[in-house]
Amino acid sequence: MAAGALCWALRAARQVLPSPCPVQVRSHYVDWRMLRDVKRRKLAYEYADERLRINAIRKNSILPKELQEVADKEIAALPRDSCPVRIHNRCVLTSRPRGVRRRWRLSRIVFRHFADHAQMSGVQRAMW
């Protein structure tokens, strides 16, 4: 137990290392819209199981309809931000809502910037 605690301390210390090159420390999200999106994602993760089960009762042809109506009301009573439909894939660096490539989670402008500076592995200017 003592050894484990020491290892944890060393690991924590390693994260606080003063690395040779200056690293940008980002403690805030880019803007409030990104923060709201983050909250929606967290809630959606929490309520995912419940929503799945209640929807399984609702989208059914076996159970009686009254039960399904009750399930309808229940799912409507859940917090609004818990539904995954409200999540919007924004750019991770600039929080741009449009023009975001899903594979890199970056907006087209940021993607182009990094690709031109050869910081995207395997990405090359197209020429044919």
Next chain:
Amino acid sequence: EKDASAASKDNTTKGASKRQEGTAETPKQKLLDIIGSMKVEVSYRKKLQQLKASERKKETMSRLDGLDSEGPQRATGDIQGGKPLNPDLVKAASAVASSLPLDKKQTESELLAQLRRHEETTDKQKKGETIDIRNVISEMTVKRQSPAQRGARISGRISLELDEDGQRLRPERSQSFVSIRSLKEGKRLNIFTKASTEPEHALKTVSSPTIWDLEFAKEIAAVTAQPPRNGFEEMIQWTKEGILWEFPIDNEVGMEDDAEFHEHIFLEKHLEGFPKEGPIRHFMELVICGLSKNPYLSVKQKIEHIEWFEKYFEEKKEYLQEI
């Protein structure tokens, strides 16, 4: 040379086994004839090495046994380690020793020691104890020079490379010795095999790390963590941080599902809280069918799903009975 010396040792062991079989039947003369026919090529260098080996062995034997370390006494006293040796074997050993040109008493003691070891190993095998081969091999390397080492040393002395003048180059001994040693020693790097989860040695016996300990640890980490000198060290650092996966890629990292397949598929035993007939049972059977086909959930998650449905239908029981 090395083959002959190894052969001589093999011959002595074979002779011991032969003696074990033949002493009861054949008279002493036949034995002596057999031993005389066995050619033991002994050179001066080998004699020295054997003497050194016997000395080393005697030291270790004396340390291990903790008994009298005098050779001649051991030759006569054949009860060692609580196991009496066959008196015929002892007589045969003395006969062999007298026939060989080396020091009689030393050879006698060596042969008796070998016989004793044979008995011990056979006893262990009879009892069914697991013979840790590693221990045996490590013992062997401690007491005797391995022929590979001897060969390397001998070949290291003679170099066929010629210098510019035409003189023979003196081989760099230090290199060969270092390479010989470093192969077998040293901590495993665990590059090709998975790292075994051995408990790390407890350095301190502190109940909880104080703030000063944390600061000290941070200081040490900051000082000792040099920036990576090359790409390999950078990749090592990334692997430690978790940025880079461990190769060869293990598809089941972080996914420790110890449950067998039957626990995933046969989920009907969890359906005991439900009524046996009716739409609810029908519904739950469909749920179970779907869960059994789901490879992404663990057994616990599946059981949680079923239990949630149980609770839900319990709550709605009164409402259901109205219908």
